[in-house]
Amino acid sequence: MLSMLMRRSALGLITVWLVSIIIFIGVEILPGDACTAFLEREAQGLLLENCRRDLGLDRPAWMRYGEWAANALSGNLGVSPDGQRQISELVGYRLRNTLLLASGAILCGIPLALFLGIVAALWRDRPFDIIVSTTAIAAMTIPEFVSATLLILIFSVWLGWVPGIVLTSSNAPLAEFFPEVLLPIAVLTLVMTAHILRTVRSSVIETLASDYAQMALLKGVPYWQMVFRHVLPNALLPTINVVALTIAWLLGGVVVIETVFNYPGLGRMMIDSISDRDLPVTQAIALIIASVYVGVNLLADLLTMVANPRLRTAHLRGK
Amino acid sequence: MAVTSTYRRAGPVQRFWGVIKDICSRPSGAIGLALVFAHIALALIGPFIVPYEYTAMNAAQMLSQPSAAHWLGTDHLGRDTLTRTLLGGREAILVTGIATPLAVLWGGLVGVFFGLVGGRVDDVLMRIVDAFLSLPWILKMLVLIVTFGTGIEVLIPTLAFFYGIPVIRIARAATHDVVARDFVQAARARGHGRFTIIWQELLPNVRDALLVEGAMRWSWMLLAFSSLSFLGFGVSPPTPDWGLMIADARGFMSFSPWGVIAPMIGLSSLIIGINLSADALAKALGIDRAQKAPV
Numbered sequence: 337m338l339s340m341l342m343r344r345s346a347l348g349l350i351t352v353w354l355v356s357i358i359i360f361i362g363v364e365i366l367p368g369d370a371c372t373a374f375l376e377r378e379a380q381g382l383l384l385e386n387c388r389r390d391l392g393l394d395r396p397a398w399m400r401y402g403e404w405a406a407n408a409l410s411g412n413l414g415v416s417p418d419g420q421r422q423i424s425e426l427v428g429y430r431l432r433n434t435l436l437l438a439s440g441a442i443l444c445g446i447p448l449a450l451f452l453g454i455v456a457a458l459w460r461d462r463p464f465d466i467i468v469s470t471t472a473i474a475a476m477t478i479p480e481f482v483s484a485t486l487l488i489l490i491f492s493v494w495l496g497w498v499p500g501i502v503l504t505s506s507n508a509p510l511a512e513f514f515p516e517v518l519l520p521i522a523v524l525t526l527v528m529t530a531h532i533l534r535t536v537r538s539s540v541i542e543t544l545a546s547d548y549a550q551m552a553l554l555k556g557v558p559y560w561q562m563v564f565r566h567v568l569p570n571a572l573l574p575t576i577n578v579v580a581l582t583i584a585w586l587l588g589g590v591v592v593i594e595t596v597f598n599y600p601g602l603g604r605m606m607i608d609s610i611s612d613r614d615l616p617v618t619q620a621i622a623l624i625i626a627s628v629y630v631g632v633n634l635l636a637d638l639l640t641m642v643a644n645p646r647l648r649t650a651h652l653r654g655k
Numbered sequence: 656m657a658v659t660s661t662y663r664r665a666g667p668v669q670r671f672w673g674v675i676k677d678i679c680s681r682p683s684g685a686i687g688l689a690l691v692f693a694h695i696a697l698a699l700i701g702p703f704i705v706p707y708e709y710t711a712m713n714a715a716q717m718l719s720q721p722s723a724a725h726w727l728g729t730d731h732l733g734r735d736t737l738t739r740t741l742l743g744g745r746e747a748i749l750v751t752g753i754a755t756p757l758a759v760l761w762g763g764l765v766g767v768f769f770g771l772v773g774g775r776v777d778d779v780l781m782r783i784v785d786a787f788l789s790l791p792w793i794l795k796m797l798v799l800i801v802t803f804g805t806g807i808e809v810l811i812p813t814l815a816f817f818y819g820i821p822v823i824r825i826a827r828a829a830t831h832d833v834v835a836r837d838f839v840q841a842a843r844a845r846g847h848g849r850f851t852i853i854w855q856e857l858l859p860n861v862r863d864a865l866l867v868e869g870a871m872r873w874s875w876m877l878l879a880f881s882s883l884s885f886l887g888f889g890v891s892p893p894t895p896d897w898g899l900m901i902a903d904a905r906g907f908m909s910f911s912p913w914g915v916i917a918p919m920i921g922l923s924s925l926i927i928g929i930n931l932s933a934d935a936l937a938k939a940l941g942i943d944r945a946q947k948a949p950v
Contacts, residue, residue, distance in 0.1 A: 347782070354786035362798045477930045478923045479878045481885045485901055485908075485915055493909045584789075591793045592882050596905075607886065610797045622794050629789040 341638065348634040355626040356408070360401050362622075363615045408623060423620050427602070429507045431624065434594070434601035436510055436517065438586050441524035446579060449529040450572070453536025458563065460541060468533070475530035480589055484523045484596040491519060506600035520597045527589065528582050535578040536571070543571040573644055580636030584629040677939035678932065684939075687931025694925045698745045707735040709742050709895045718911045727913045730904060739895035740917040744925055746890050747897065750807050751876045754814040758876070759869040762819030766826025767857050771834055771849060780823075787820050792879060793886075800888050810889065814879065818872050825868045829861040863940040870933035874926050881922055897922040 388394045412424065456465040475483065492500030502516040543549060544567055552562045591603030598604075602621055609617040678684035713733035721728045727736040769777045787795070795817050803809040833839060834857070842852050883889035884898030892899065897918035904914030 350782055351785045351789060354782055355789055358786055358790065362795070365798075365802055473930065474923075474927065477874065477878075477926050479881055479885075479898075479926070481882060481898070481901065482919050482923060485905060486919065488905075489908055489912060489915065493912070587791065589791075591791060592886065595886060606791075606794060607797065610794070610801055613801075618794075618798075622790060625791055625794070626786075626789045633789075 340641065344634060344637055348630045351630050352623075352627055355630075356405055356623060357401070359619050359622045359626070360397075360404065363619055364397060404619070408620075423616055426617065427605070427620055427624070430600060430602045430605045432510070433506060433513070433599065434587070434590055434603065436513060437520055437524060437590060437594075437599065437601060438583070440517065440521035441528055441586060442583060444521065445525045445528035445582075446532065448525070449532035450536055450575075452529065453533035454540055454568070456533070457537045457540035457544065465537075469537070472530040472533055475526045476534070480523060480527060480592045481596050483526060484520075484593055487519055487523055487526075488596075491522075500597070502597050502599045504600070516597075517599070520593055520599055523593055523596075524586060524590065528586060531582045531585075532575065532578055535575050539574050540567060540571040543567045546570075573640060576640050576643070577633075577636050580632045583632050587625050587628055674936070674939050678935040681935050681938065683931045684935025687928045687933075687935060690924055690928025691932055694744055694928065695748065697741060698748045701742050701745060705735075705738040705741050707738045709734065709739050710893050711735070711738075718907055718914070720911070721913060727917050728911055730900070730911075730914050731907055736900075736914055736917050739900060740897070740921050742895045743897040743900055743918055743921055746807070746894055747877055747880050747884075747922075748925075750810050750814065751873055751880055754811045754818065755869055755873045755876055757811070757815035758819040758872055759822055759865055760819075761815070762822025763826040763861070763865045764853075765819075766823040767830045767853055767861060768849075769823070770827040770830025771853060771857060773834075777827075781827075784820055784823055787817075792817065793882070796879065796883065797888060800883070805888055805891055810880070810883075814876050818876050818879075822865070822868055822872065825864060826861055829864040830857055833857055833860045864942055867933065867937045867940060867942045870929065870936050874929040874933065877922075877926055877929065 385394075393400070412422075452468050456468045459465050488500035491497050498518050499516045500519060502513070502520070504512050504516060549562060549566050552566045553559070557566070587602075590601060591606060593599070594601045594603040595607060602624070606618065606621045606625075608614075609621065675688075678688055711734060713729065715733070716725070716729050717733045718731055719725060719729045719733075725735050725737065727740065730736055730739070765780075769780050796813055799813045799816075800809060803813075839852060839856050842856050847855070880889060881896070881898035884896045885902045887899075887902065890896040890899055892903075900918040901915050901922075904911070904918070908915055
């Protein structure tokens with residue numbers, strides 16, 4: 337168990353390390369650097385050379401990578417070339433805003449997906465199931481910016497219930513984001529719920545058809561007791577991984593949704609920083625998102641292992 | 656599985672029609688396939704049937720409501736919304752239609768090769784694949800697009816490259832299922848080389864999995880392409896494209912909702928069509944794709 341845990345964590349760390357290299361190489365191949373972006377038209381001759389020397393850009397790439405990685409490990413993400421401000425400070429507020437969005441979607445989405453998925457599975461092929469499943473497929477397949485625009489059109493333009501665009505600045509207190517944040521959360525919840533509930537539904541259906549569930553029913557266990565004691569504990573185990581994947585997707589998927597709603601989060605900052613060639617910020621955001629992705633997946637693997645005795649003792653049985 | 660094995664014994668042409676028939680026998684598959692073919696046909700004949708030039712502007716009629724002259728109204732430059740919606744999928748179908756086979760091809764070959772070779776090299780490759788998959792797609796694509804520009808000569812290789820990476824995983828997993836079987840061992844014992852084994856023994860067995868994967872990749876690629884257009888990193892104006900049209904018309908939604916609704920219907924119907932077809936294809940070929948990551 338412990339060795340398994342160590343192995344998984346080590347693999348996760350290796351992945352993050354590879355990601356940092358990919359990010360660094362990716363940003364290296366972008367044309368121009370922080371100095372050409374900062375100096376704009378005056379980026380030539382002595383001015384450019386001085387700027388590069390000040391920021392240490394004249395050193396070889398592997399040295400800069402080492403320095404960047406060492407600083408990132410200690411939480412120092414560097415200084416933005418334009419405002420001479422700490423990137424961790426700039427990114428901090430954006431991260432907080434994105435977390436508000438994500439946690440709202442997770443808190444609404446997971447219970448909703450579990451409930452709808454289980455009910456749809458128990459009432460398989462009845463009208464409720466058909467409606468839920470069809471809506472889920474539509475929500476999963478339609479691009480996020482389309483569903484977001486549709487929700488703005490319905491709830492903001494036609495019904496006028498909630499604002500369709502976020503105007504609060506990025507460092508405002510969280511309370512000021514209401515009610516503007518409701519519609520973005522709704523879009524994220526919709527997509528997330530659709531992904532999770534599909535897995536919950538098929539997993540519950542599969543378990544209902546299993547020998548032990550049928551056996552329990554045949555020996556006279558009441559239906560609901562069979563569902564709660566025999567089916568759900570087994571059926572919900574595989575959904576842990578899907579929840580993790582969906583949360584990880586959430587962090588990337590917010591990019592488009594934040595842009596649609598003009599929401600001052602990490603995703604929109606990433607797009608802005610790439611367009612502006614603000615390389616240190618791009619690197620920082622990419623590293624944060626990738627670490628969260630790896631971390632959430634690792635957590636899900638561990639949770640599954642803790643919850644499933646067969647995986648926990650796999651090494652004892654010589655596998 | 657019984658269905659699959661009857662196809663396997665038939666010739667390639669018979670098998671193809673058998674699969675098509677199987678897809679059409681499911682209502683969702685028939686609807687999906689019909690939508691996909693309708694969109695492809697529209698992309699081919701679109702320029703000949705549209706009522707206006709897609710660049711034709713009419714300053715007197717900006718953001719007009721649906722009328723006899725303009726069935727779906729006009730956009731903020733007075734261009735006919737119907738014309739632009741009918742043509743709006745051409746670029747997307749062209750780019751994703753070329754990039755999807757490329758992605759499946761390179762990802763599939765790499766995956767099968769490393770699935771066969773295995774060992775340390777395979778472990779290292781999988782770590783790199785994991786690392787790539789843990790970055791949000793939009794970041795990876797944008798770095799290349801910002802570097803090399805936004806033309807289709809950049810978009811096609813970019814999409815093909817990044818969407819081939821998850822295919823490596825699928826192809827590798829499918830190869831692992833086959834590699835230990837007797838006929839591969841037999842081919843090894845006969846002294847066949849690696850590439851002969853890949854070509855004659857492995858590829859025919861992972862082909863179905865790759866086909867289904869390709870169909871799914873197509874819909875995700877379309878999603879990525881239209882999202883990029885929406886964000887302003889895809890098709891450049893004045894080319895009509897659904898993503899771009901939605902982005903342009905969004906600001907005028909309150910007085911001319913058709914400007915966003917029409918391209919939304921176009922894009923959604925194509926993506927839903929591809930998804931329904933892919934699901935039906937998976938069932939027809941007997942591939943289990945219950946566990947699918949939203950990556």
